[in-house]
Each structure stands twice: as C-alpha cells, then as structure tokens.
Amino acid sequence: MIELDVSLKAGTFKLDVAFQSGDGITALFGPSGSGKSLTLNLIAGLMRPDRGTIKLDERILVDMEHRVFVAPHRRRIGIVFQDSYLLPHLTVRQNLRFGRWFAPPNERTIDFDAVVGTLGIERLLPRYPAKLSGGERQRVAIGRALLCCPKLLLFDEPFAALDMERKLEILPLIELLRDEFAVPIVYVSHAVEEVARLANWIVVLEGGQVKASGSPGEVLGLIGGETMNARFDRVSVLTMKVGEANRKYDLTSLTHPSGTIWLAGQKWPAGKQVRVIIKATDVVLSILPPQELSVRSSLSGQIGSIEKEGPLALVEIDLDGGGRLSASITRYALDELHLDRGARIIALVKTCALDERYAAVTPDPHGSH
Amino acid sequence: MADLTPAEWTAIWLSLRIATTATIASLPFGIVVAYALARWRFPGKMLLNGAVHLPLVMPPVVTGFILLSLLGRRGVFGGYLADIGIVLSFRWTGAAVACGVMGFPLMVRAMRLSFESIDQHLEKAAGTLGANPLWTFFLVSLPLAIPGIVVGAILSFGKALGEFGATITFVSNIPGETQTIASAIYSYTQVPGGDASAMRLTAVSVTISLVALLASEMVQQWAEKRFMSTG
Numbered sequence: 001m002i003e004l005d006v007s008l009k010a011g012t013f014k015l016d017v018a019f020q021s022g023d024g025i026t027a028l029f030g031p032s033g034s035g036k037s038l039t040l041n042l043i044a045g046l047m048r049p050d051r052g053t054i055k056l057d058e059r060i061l062v063d064m065e066h067r068v069f070v071a072p073h074r075r076r077i078g079i080v081f082q083d084s085y086l087l088p089h090l091t092v093r094q095n096l097r098f099g100r101w102f103a104p105p106n107e108r109t110i111d112f113d114a115v116v117g118t119l120g121i122e123r124l125l126p127r128y129p130a131k132l133s134g135g136e137r138q139r140v141a142i143g144r145a146l147l148c149c150p151k152l153l154l155f156d157e158p159f160a161a162l163d164m165e166r167k168l169e170i171l172p173l174i175e176l177l178r179d180e181f182a183v184p185i186v187y188v189s190h191a192v193e194e195v196a197r198l199a200n201w202i203v204v205l206e207g208g209q210v211k212a213s214g215s216p217g218e219v220l221g222l223i224g225g226e227t228m229n230a231r232f233d234r235v236s237v238l239t240m241k242v243g244e245a246n247r248k249y250d251l252t253s254l255t256h257p258s259g260t261i262w263l264a265g266q267k268w269p270a271g272k273q274v275r276v277i278i279k280a281t282d283v284v285l286s287i288l289p290p291q292e293l294s295v296r297s298s299l300s301g302q303i304g305s306i307e308k309e310g311p312l313a314l315v316e317i318d319l320d321g322g323g324r325l326s327a328s329i330t331r332y333a334l335d336e337l338h339l340d341r342g343a344r345i346i347a348l349v350k351t352c353a354l355d356e357r358y359a360a361v362t363p364d365p366h367g368s369h
Numbered sequence: 370m371a372d373l374t375p376a377e378w379t380a381i382w383l384s385l386r387i388a389t390t391a392t393i394a395s396l397p398f399g400i401v402v403a404y405a406l407a408r409w410r411f412p413g414k415m416l417l418n419g420a421v422h423l424p425l426v427m428p429p430v431v432t433g434f435i436l437l438s439l440l441g442r443r444g445v446f447g448g449y450l451a452d453i454g455i456v457l458s459f460r461w462t463g464a465a466v467a468c469g470v471m472g473f474p475l476m477v478r479a480m481r482l483s484f485e486s487i488d489q490h491l492e493k494a495a496g497t498l499g500a501n502p503l504w505t506f507f508l509v510s511l512p513l514a515i516p517g518i519v520v521g522a523i524l525s526f527g528k529a530l531g532e533f534g535a536t537i538t539f540v541s542n543i544p545g546e547t548q549t550i551a552s553a554i555y556s557y558t559q560v561p562g563g564d565a566s567a568m569r570l571t572a573v574s575v576t577i578s579l580v581a582l583l584a585s586e587m588v589q590q591w592a593e594k595r596f597m598s599t600g
Contacts, residue, residue: 044497072496073505085494089512089595098508102499130595148498 002152002186006042006052006062015039015208025178025185027199029192029219035208036188040156043186044079045072056151073102078145078183079154082161084137086129092140093125099148110149110181118176119143135166139173146181155187159194167194168357174198175360193358196220196237196277216275217323231312231328234280238323242268251351257321259299262351263359272361282353283327285315286346287337295348299325303343306334315339317347373569379545380553381573387461387549388529391469392522395476399521403480404510424535425474433538436467441539463540464547468532472525479524483517484510516592523585527578550574 005018015035028036041047043054045061048069054062056077061070078099086095096116100108116122119139129137138158145153155174159167175198178185189195195202195216202219204212212219216237240254245266252268254261254276261276268274290298301319313334317325325347339345373381405411406418424432441447441458450457457463487510495505511518533551540547542556554570557563 046493073499073501077497079497085490087491087509099498144498
C-alpha cells in the first residue's frame with residue numbers, strides 16, 4: 001500500500017496531493033497537466049517533493065522534514081513509461097532479466113516463464129528492441145518491470161502511443177497480471193474507458209489537487225457535466241451480472257435489479273460481474289416502458305438530481321437496487337415531460353452505443369478499500 | 370616502393386608503441402572526464418572543460434615546454450618522479466605522455482558527445498529496475514557510448530602518430546628512444562639525400578592515418594545500424 005502526502009512547485013504549477021492506494025489497480029485520473037505523471041515520478045523517486053512524506057507498506061520512502069529520501073534503485077517500485085525505454089544494446093531476454101538480477105534472491109517470487117507466457121513474448125526473447133513493434137515493446141517493458149518483483153507497479157499512460165487495436169490487446173493482459181501476480185498497481189491515464197475498466201479505486205486529479213477519490217461507480221459520474229462541452233466526458237459505470245446469452249442474435253444480457261441491458265457479443269461467462277460504461281449522451285429518458293422502439297435495453301429508477309446548463313440538462317437517476325446513471329437531455333424535453341426530482345423514469349440505452357470492448361469482468365466488485 | 374631501412378622500421382615501431390601506450394593510458398581518464406562533462410554538474414566544470422581543450426588551441430611547442438617544466442628532470446614534479454624511479458624526459462614514455470596530452474581533447478570530445486546522446490530516460494529506467502548509479506554506468510551508459518569511445522580512441526591514436534611539436538620539445542629527437550615517424554621525417558629533410566627516406570615514411574604515415582580514419586567510420590556505421598531506430 002502506498003500512502004503519500006506531498007507538495008511540489010514546478011515553475012508555475014503547484015502540486016499538492018494526498019491519497020492512499022490499496023491492492024488491485026488504483027487509477028490516477030485527470031486531464032493533461034493535472035499532475036498525474038508528476039505524482040508518479042515522485043512515487044518512483046525520479047523527482048523530489050518540496051515537502052511531505054511517501055510510505056510504501058509502512059516503509060518510509062520520503063520524509064522531507066527528516067531529510068529521508070530513498071533513491072529510486074532502493075525503492076523496489078517498477079515503472080512502465082509511455083515509451084518503453086528498453087535498453088537497445090540488450091536482447092529482450094537480457095532486458096527482462098536486468099531488473100531481476102538486482103532483486104534480492106529471496107524476493108524473486110515472480111516466475112520468469114510465467115510472465116513471458118502471460119505476455120505472449122516467447123518468440124521475441126532473442127531479438128533486439130529495435131526490431132520490435134510499439135505494442136511488443138510495451139509488453140516487454142511491462143514484463144521487465146514485473147520481473148523486478150516490485151512491491152508496487154506504476155503505469156504512466158503506457159498505451160498513449162499505441163493505436164486502439166494494440167491497446168485493446170494489452171488491456172486484458174494488465175487484468176491478467178493483476179489477478180495472477182498480485183502486485184498492487186498505480187495506473188495513470190486520462191482515458192475514462194481504460195480507467196473504468198481497470199481500476200477498482202480512482203483518484204481524480206485536477207490542477208495539481210485531488211478532486212475526488214472512490215470506486216469507479218462513485219467517482220466517474222462526477223467528472224464532466226459542469227459545462228456544456230463536458231457532457232461528452234460524462235459517463236456512468238455500472239456493475240451488472242451476466243445473464244443468459246441470445247445465441248441467435250449473438251448478444252449477452254446484463255442484469256441489474258432495475259432492468260436488463262444487451263451487449264453485443266457473447267464473450268462473458270454467465271454469473272460473472274461485468275463493469276459497463278454508459279455515456280450520458282447515449283441515454284434516452286422515457287416515462288412509459290418502450291413500445292415500438294428499436295431500443296432493447298432499459299433501466300428504471302427515480303430522478304435524483306437535475307443540473308441545468310444552457311439549453312441542456314443533466315439528469316442523475318438513482319436506479320432501483322442501487323447505482324447511478326447520468327443522462328444528458330435538452331431542457332425542452334425536460335419541460336415537456338415535466339420531469340422533476342423524485343419522478344419515476346425509464347432510461348433507455350442503445351446496445352450499439354455501448355462499447356463492449358471495454359466491458360470487463362471485475363474480480364472484486366466492491367474493491368478492497 | 371623501396372624496402373624500409375632498419376632505422377626507418379625503428380621509427381615506425383616506436384611511433385606505434387608510443388601512440389598505443391598513449392591511447393590506452395589516457396582511455397580511463399578520458400572516459401571519466403567525458404562522462405563528468407556530459408552528465409555531472411559541479412563547480413569548476415567550465416575550467417575543467419577549458420583545461421582539457423587547451424592543447425587543441427595552444428601551439429604544440431608551448432604544451433611541450435609546459436610538460437618539460439612540470440615533468441622534466443628539473444621540473445616541478447620531475448624531481449620527485451625521478452626519486453621514485455619514473456623518468457619521462459628524453460624517454461619514449463615521455464613521448465607517450467606528450468602524445469596522450471595532445472590527443473586528449475579529441476578523445477574527450479568524441480566520448481562526451483556519445484554520452485550526451487544517450488537518452489537519460491534509459492539511465493533513469495535502469496535506476497527504477499534496481500541498478501545503482503555505478504551499475505547503471507557500467508551496464509547502460511558505457512556500453513551505449515562504446516561507439517563514441519572507440520572513435521575517441523582512434524582519433525587520439527591518430528593524433529599521437531602525427532604529434533611533433535610537443536614531443537620534440539619535451540623529449541627531443543633521439544633515434545631509437547624518442548624519434549617517431551614525424552620527427553624522423555623532419556630529421557631526414559634536414560640532411561642531404563634524406564628525401565627518399567622521408568618519402569617512404571610519409572607513405573607509411575598516410576597509410577596508417579587512412580586505416581585509422583576508415584576504422585572510425587566503420588565503427589560509426591556499425592553503431593548506427595545497431596542502436597538507431599529504437600524508442
């Protein structure tokens with residue numbers, strides 16, 4: 001567990017953050033320039049804070065008041081950067097073994113072959129980094145950091161330089177690593193889909209400050225929505241149970257006490273918990289159950305709050321059986337339907353609008369915090 | 370080309386011995402100074418940089434005379450060195466010192482550029498993998514700077530072969546002890562009928578220099594092929 005409370009002035013930017021992370025994946029989320037990478041560099045020891053403390057599993061890494069500053073190579077924290085920074089004069093195998101060699105022998109708990117197998121990089125072992133593609137390099141970089149057997153693994157936007165397809169190939173690997181090797185991870189990203197899929201705890205940074213922290217369901221609903229343009233960032237994260245599949249049409253049902261959602265494809269085993277991301281702009285509100293509409297997915301609930309902004313309104317719905325769903329509609333619609341706090345409402349979602357590629361089975365729906 | 374006389378062979382072997390010794394002996398100093406100039410911040414860095422480059426801009430005779438006043442028998446340190454058995458003046462070892470000093474700026478320059486061109490993130494990444502600064506230097510910085518180190522060594526070697534002014538001032542021009550190719554050519558041009566010998570030694574000198582330059586070029590090409598296009 002990492003525990004930090006630090007501040008740093010870098011030019012005109014002021015960083016002042018305090019948070020803790022637990023097991024699993026903690027995401028540092030926020031727009032560019034919010035101080036995410038800076039925070040990660042402070043944890044790794046690549047930068048010094050002006051003030052504050054950093055602790056890892058009760059071990060003090062930084063205590064500026066008492067002039068404690070543990071050098072990066074003594075922290076046992078692995079980091080995967082946006083660029084892989086593989087050592088160009090060493091083969092992939094030598095790169096992977098590099099950090100392992102420095103780990104104390106009795107702490108080399110992570111098996112070389114297991115990591116290589118999970119990441120699918122066996123055939124790359126004899127090659128030099130110059131001969132690898134971007135996605136392959138990132139896999140090797142992840143393996144190299146993991147094989148140091150670190151107490152904490154940091155990811156600094158590891159997929160920002162990769163295209164969508166590569167990213168979708170590697171994202172599941174991170175989930176596998178999390179479950180298989182049980183190393184706590186702090187993950188920096190500004191991509192809401194990545195964070196919603198991977199994290200079980202989210203710390204939202206903005207302008208160098210912690211704006212919010214909590215589980216994806218609690219926190220992601222708070223992002224965006226305050227200005228008209230921000231409605232595109234507003235998402236809801238719902239944890240739902242995989243129901244039966246519709247083989248004829250290749251769909252999977254996700255059930256929730258408030259209703260059912262259909263997702264394209266049938267790649268999730270029934271009974272598992274799956275996290276889905278629903279954009280506020282993809283939700284339609286209806287007073288009556290849908291009839292003669294193409295929409296197949298609906299969830300029922302009660303209006304919790306309404307925020308008006310120019311021609312638009314953001315409606316927060318408390319779903320039956322728990323969970324919150326945001327919907328962005330026009331004020332015109334709001335007035336014509338006479339929607340108000342406490343009103344019963346049915347939220348409709350287009351299956352085609354849901355990105356099943358980011359839906360993921362969650363290991364522990366309630367996190368460990 | 371006519372056969373070389375024994376005296377000419379002596380001058381060639383002596384030159385090679387002096388240049389090799391000078392290069393190998395100055396290599397560790399060159400690497401440390403180049404790395405310090407490339408990566409460290411310390412007071413007096415400008416001064417060190419200036420001192421290293423002085424032999425490049427000063428007349429070689431001046432460098433030779435300074436060496437003589439410092440390391441000669443009656444020099445500032447010469448007497449002390451003589452007491453512990455190290456005599457440099459009028460010896461081939463003194464010639465090696467003079468050549469090493471004259472080649473040092475070229476050596477350091479090439480190595481420093483090579484160290485500076487290494488992405489510092491690679492060194493930082495090695496740190497996060499558990500390598501302390503010394504291991505990082507030997508496992509990351511040094512191997513990645515090898516092309517520049519080799520080029521620097523070759524340049525220093527070439528400079529040592531051609532060195533004349535500082536050598537003749539510091540250790541004179543004694544056949545068999547301090548007479549290198551350069552000073553032998555000078556001697557032959559001073560005596561009647563020495564032109565043929567001077568010509569032969571000139572041909573040898575041109576050949577060795579060309580080989581050294583080609584070798585440096587090949588190392589650079591090899592390094593580009595091996596290390597470039599990485600991210």
